[in-house]
Amino acid sequence: MAVDSDASIDAQFDAIDWEELGEERPVVGRRTGGFLVALGLLALLFLYDRFTGYDLSIGAWYAPSRLDWLFVLSLVVFAFAIVVPAVRNRDRTMQYWRRFRRNRLAVACAAYLAVFFVLGTASLLVLDRPTTNIQYAKQPALFATVEAGTVAINCAGDVTGTAVQQYCHGSLQFPFGTNSVGQSVLELVVAGMGVSLLVALVTSMLMVPIATAVGTVAGYFGGWVDDVLMRYVDIQQTVPAFLVYIVLGFVFGQSLFLIVLVFGLLSWGGVARLVRSEVTQRREELYITAAESAGASRLQIIRRHILPNVSSTVLTATTRQIPLLILTEAAISFIVVLGDENVPSWGQMLTDLNMELWWVWAFPLAFLVITVFSFSVVGDALRDTLDPRGNA
Amino acid sequence: MSDDTLLSVHDLTKHYPITEGLLAREVGRVRAVDGISFDIRRGETLGLVGESGCGKSTAARSLLRLEPPTDGEIRFDGEIVGNQTDDERKRFRRRTGIIFQDPTSSFDPRLSIGESVAEPLALHGLRDHDRRRSLVETMLAEVGLSADDYDRYPHELSGGQKQRVALARALVSNPELLVADEPVSALDVSVEAEILALIERLQTTFGLSILLISHDMSVVRDVCDRVAVMYLGEIVERGPTEAVFADPQHPYTRALLASMTTPDPTRRGERAELSGTVPDPADPPPGCRFHTRCPAVIQPPDYDFDQQVWRGILDLRIALRNRTLDTERLRTRLVTEGDAEHADEISGAELRTAIRAAHDIPDELHDANAEQVLSAALAEIVAGELATAEERLNESFATICCREQPALEETEAGHRAACHLHDVGGESSTAESVLSGQQNG
Numbered sequence: 061m062a063v064d065s066d067a068s069i070d071a072q073f074d075a076i077d078w079e080e081l082g083e084e085r086p087v088v089g090r091r092t093g094g095f096l097v098a099l100g101l102l103a104l105l106f107l108y109d110r111f112t113g114y115d116l117s118i119g120a121w122y123a124p125s126r127l128d129w130l131f132v133l134s135l136v137v138f139a140f141a142i143v144v145p146a147v148r149n150r151d152r153t154m155q156y157w158r159r160f161r162r163n164r165l166a167v168a169c170a171a172y173l174a175v176f177f178v179l180g181t182a183s184l185l186v187l188d189r190p191t192t193n194i195q196y197a198k199q200p201a202l203f204a205t206v207e208a209g210t211v212a213i214n215c216a217g218d219v220t221g222t223a224v225q226q227y228c229h230g231s232l233q234f235p236f237g238t239n240s241v242g243q244s245v246l247e248l249v250v251a252g253m254g255v256s257l258l259v260a261l262v263t264s265m266l267m268v269p270i271a272t273a274v275g276t277v278a279g280y281f282g283g284w285v286d287d288v289l290m291r292y293v294d295i296q297q298t299v300p301a302f303l304v305y306i307v308l309g310f311v312f313g314q315s316l317f318l319i320v321l322v323f324g325l326l327s328w329g330g331v332a333r334l335v336r337s338e339v340t341q342r343r344e345e346l347y348i349t350a351a352e353s354a355g356a357s358r359l360q361i362i363r364r365h366i367l368p369n370v371s372s373t374v375l376t377a378t379t380r381q382i383p384l385l386i387l388t389e390a391a392i393s394f395i396v397v398l399g400d401e402n403v404p405s406w407g408q409m410l411t412d413l414n415m416e417l418w419w420v421w422a423f424p425l426a427f428l429v430i431t432v433f434s435f436s437v438v439g440d441a442l443r444d445t446l447d448p449r450g451n452a
Numbered sequence: 453m454s455d456d457t458l459l460s461v462h463d464l465t466k467h468y469p470i471t472e473g474l475l476a477r478e479v480g481r482v483r484a485v486d487g488i489s490f491d492i493r494r495g496e497t498l499g500l501v502g503e504s505g506c507g508k509s510t511a512a513r514s515l516l517r518l519e520p521p522t523d524g525e526i527r528f529d530g531e532i533v534g535n536q537t538d539d540e541r542k543r544f545r546r547r548t549g550i551i552f553q554d555p556t557s558s559f560d561p562r563l564s565i566g567e568s569v570a571e572p573l574a575l576h577g578l579r580d581h582d583r584r585r586s587l588v589e590t591m592l593a594e595v596g597l598s599a600d601d602y603d604r605y606p607h608e609l610s611g612g613q614k615q616r617v618a619l620a621r622a623l624v625s626n627p628e629l630l631v632a633d634e635p636v637s638a639l640d641v642s643v644e645a646e647i648l649a650l651i652e653r654l655q656t657t658f659g660l661s662i663l664l665i666s667h668d669m670s671v672v673r674d675v676c677d678r679v680a681v682m683y684l685g686e687i688v689e690r691g692p693t694e695a696v697f698a699d700p701q702h703p704y705t706r707a708l709l710a711s712m713t714t715p716d717p718t719r720r721g722e723r724a725e726l727s728g729t730v731p732d733p734a735d736p737p738p739g740c741r742f743h744t745r746c747p748a749v750i751q752p753p754d755y756d757f758d759q760q761v762w763r764g765i766l767d768l769r770i771a772l773r774n775r776t777l778d779t780e781r782l783r784t785r786l787v788t789e790g791d792a793e794h795a796d797e798i799s800g801a802e803l804r805t806a807i808r809a810a811h812d813i814p815d816e817l818h819d820a821n822a823e824q825v826l827s828a829a830l831a832e833i834v835a836g837e838l839a840t841a842e843e844r845l846n847e848s849f850a851t852i853c854c855r856e857q858p859a860l861e862e863t864e865a866g867h868r869a870a871c872h873l874h875d876v877g878g879e880s881s882t883a884e885s886v887l888s889g890q891q892n893g
Contacts, residue, residue, distance in 0.1 A: 072586070072587050073626045076578065076587075078625075345557050345560075346557040346558040347558055347560045347568070350550065350558055350622075351575075353516055353518055353548065354545060354546075354549075354571060354625065355542050355546060355575050356575050364560075364571070368560075369561070369562060
């Protein structure tokens with residue numbers, strides 16, 4: 061085996077003129093290229109919408125709002141940062157999936173999140189907002205009843221009972237019933253999914269790059285750079301983003317836009333800290349030294365070895381941060397009325413605490429709980445899947 | 453320095469500062485590598501041996517400038533390494549390769565082994581993907597794997613296979629110097645032999661110069677042309693492998709050789725293991741760094757102790773110097789061993805005997821003068837006057853080994869060693885007798 065190849069390896073080496081080859085030029089990979097093209101297209105659309113009289117009909121709310129643009133942008137980022145690599149490295153994805161599959165609860169939660177993602181996206185980009193319909197106000201949910209004639213003026217479902225005491229039954233037309241202005245609670249729940257999804261995706265899109273950059277730089281370069289960055293994170297974490305939001309809300313007005321901006325820009329501290337500790341560990345690995353000895357620059361090492369190896373930490377940490385942010389958004393919507401775009405947030409629906417019309421708040425509450433729970437479970441399962449060292 | 457010298461290391465020093473406080477004030481230095489020099493000729497294998505913690509790996513990393521050395525000059529192919537332009541540094545990187553002890557940590561778990569091996573090629577600008585792949589596949593075949601292994605991942609391979617891949621990666625850019633840092637320490641003995649054979653074959657194929665770092669004398673004997681023995685950041689002996697193995701000139705080398713596993717069971721009894729651990733490189737002992745553990749420390753001219761007794765006296769001296777002699781602990785030990793009911797009941801005489809016993813010093817030295825000095829010092833120790841005792845011992849039992857650092861000099865065996873036993877030509881007979889005494893004792 062060796063005797064045959066000796067000649068060929070020498071011949072192959074002889075054919076290489078190392079001095080001619082020179083530097084490794086940064087090659088724009090297909091994924092990066094695709095990402096840049098998609099970003100460019102989005103920017104063009106935005107400019108077109110902004111500077112011409114034509115309104116594009118993306119976004120189901122008013123004309124495309126700044127939130128819609130942010131959401132579409134985060135969809136693009138999500139597709140190129142998560143979906144494309146997962147599809148490209150099918151073998152690894154399948155390997156992860158086999159490990160993930162063992163956790164049945166997590167699979168169920170992931171399935172729910174898939175539905176949540178599809179419905180939420182549809183609600184933000186395609187579906188209309190729930191319309192008011194006084195004629196069918198206060199309709200009960202399926203299998204529930206309400207007094208007909210007095211509470212529910214008209215009834216979409218069956219009406220039973222005596223002439224004195226009539227009951228309106230829930231119908232398939234309004235499976236979750238309607239609220240006091242006749243909006244379908246089902247439609248409201250779906251619209252709420254859109255809001256939560258927007259919060260999850262847009263804040264992640266802001267958090268991930270900042271946390272990754274700060275954590276990587278601090279961990280890889282160490283020394284005073286590390287000290288300065290981590291002290292800043294300390295400071296940022298002592299100032300609650302909630303407080304900052306309240307103050308800025310007084311100045312700029314309460315809005316969902318402000319929520320995602322403030323929480324996206326101020327909640328990355330924990331993730332950055334995790335990334336940093338992961339990077340300081342990875343930095344000591346011998347394959348880093350091997351790459352250095354092969355002539356890799358710091359930037360090349362970060363790009364080739366550090367970032368791919370901390371990506372799972374970032375993904376996991378972010379997934380576990382999302383439920384907190386969704387809850388925070390719901391809490392703020394519960395307390396204050398968000399000014400812009402009349403946000404159909406689940407938190408806002410919870411303000412309608414009427415025991416008789418329980419479906420008006422119970423369904424949004426249930427979905428809020430399920431969503432938060434699912435994100436937490438999937439986040440935990442992702443950590444077990446992507447970083448098996450933890451449970452070894 | 454002859455013309456066919458590929459790498460020349462002169463006075464290489466690597467200190468790690470120990471800092472304290474906000475302003476990173478330097479309070480000390482770990483002298484990991486403290487002025488070592490050696491040459492490697494083209495096609496030659498130089499072995500760098502020593503116990504773990506003696507600075508071998510740091511030396512390797514500094515000479516490849518994976519860490520900037522504190523001081524010293526490294527010449528690679530005549531050019532000074534260190535103040536090169538970016539292009540020159542890149543060339544230096546291409547012309548050197550390194551493999552490590554831990555084959556697992558050596559590979560990025562997210563890259564297939566083919567991608568790992570191809571990395572140096574890509575870094576040095578070989579953009580043609582197909583050519584890269586074909587070269588890597590040839591290289592994998594060269595190290596005894598198959599081209600199909602290109603797409604496998606590190607976790608699918610055994611330690612020996614990974615070490616083969618590591619060799620492929622180190623050699624794929626066709627370097628002239630390979631640094632092998634404990635290449636077989638993590639492997640089974642059977643695999644170890646295979647990898648060593650592979651390294652030797654690759655050396656011929658590629659005309660490599662190799663710096664082989666190991667703590668294992670038998671590995672060095674099998675592979676190296678020349679050997680340099682390191683102790684606590686310094687080279688203590690250097691020479692052709694046969695000469696060093698046949699006629700070691702430094703007591704440390706002798707101890708290392710004695711610790712080698714001997715296939716002959718009748719000779720097992722001769723093993724003279726080194727006592728104690730390597731001292732802290734942040735605070736190396738004065739004089740010869742090996743004197744704290746050396747079985748052949750030179751005796752003062754006025755006395756003629758049994759070498760073991762002398763070692764005991766010296767240990768006592770060193771314990772005094774480092775203030776590690778703890779009479780309180782000794783008292784407690786005597787109580788727990790049942791020699792006394794209570795720590796206060798132990799008499800001075802009992803304690804003195806215990807100190808002697810702890811250092812393997814007989815109850816009475818043959819030499820009356822020496823005995824006088826020693827008992828006086830012991831009395832002072834028991835009285836708690838450690839400084840006076842230390843001074844008394846230093847004065848009466850002075851030895852050059854504790855005072856002066858020996859230089860790496862030519863010995864009568866023809867190669868270099870840094871030991872005071874070889875200082876004066878006329879005393880060579882003493883050196884010979886002491887060294888051979890060590891081997892027999």
